[in-house]
Amino acid sequence: MTTSSVDTCSSDSKNALLKxxxxxxxxxxxxxxxxxxxxxxxxxxxxxxxxxxxxxxxxIDEEFFIKNIAGKHNDDIARALFPDDFERGLKFTDDKETYFRRLVKEQLKPVDGLHKLVKWVKDHGLKRAAVTNAPRANAELMISMLGLTEFFQAIIIGSECEHAKPHPEPYLKGLEAIGASKEHTFIFEDSPSGIKAGVAAGMPVIGLSTRNPEDFLMEAKPTFLIKNYEDPKLWDALEELERQGGIKTQV
Incomplete structure (x- = not known):
């Protein structure tokens, strides 16, 4: 990403949320x-x-992983890795998830600043849901390991919808599950697939450049990018929202 594009994202961030x-x-x-x-x-x-x-x-290197695997639904990964044997691909991805869950129990770490943001969300009484292409067993384990089981009011799983991300359906179901309006909701996402889903659902998406290259993420048209939840750009936008009375505290 060029310096000018970063600057543009920064200047637009407050206005995007104020809307x-x-x-x-x-x-x-x-x-x-x-x-x-x-x-x-x-x-x-x-x-x-x-x-x-x-x-x-x-x-496989990181470039291959980003292009063919990261953020995608397992059905799509199975087709990409095993184009001539989809059933084998599905069995492989199921076995991989079992292996992944063992790693999660040993090594999972939150994105920097996550618990600071969680406290902010709680303090303002905002509704919240997790919306993911991960299998439910993975999603619930990660959320539990992060201490967020009670934080989320709903967990929407892509494979339990008719269409997974990048289709907008999972995010629209997330809104429905918590009784929220897309005109007053925004999204945090880290993959092009997820950003495209959120944008298609009609909501601003704040992208995290956790692992994916910024240029790659910007092609999906997030409202702006942050490095993590400690990023001053995020807190400048949230503080401006508060100053303008733009938080609808739930009673």
């Missing part, structure tokens, strides 16, 4: 948005693909 006033809800992706889980996914895929001699026994 939502009064904000009543926030929707969160899970993988890469609540926690830095992509390295665990990458490791699990790399090791398991090596075992079966995928790519001639050459380990």
């Amino acid at each position: 939502l006033a009064p904000v009543e809800a926030i929707l969160f992706d899970v993988d890469g948005t609540l926690c830095d889980s992509d390295p665990l996914h990458h490791y699990a895929f790399r090791e398991m693909l090596l075992e079966i001699g995928f790519n001639g026994g050459v380990p």
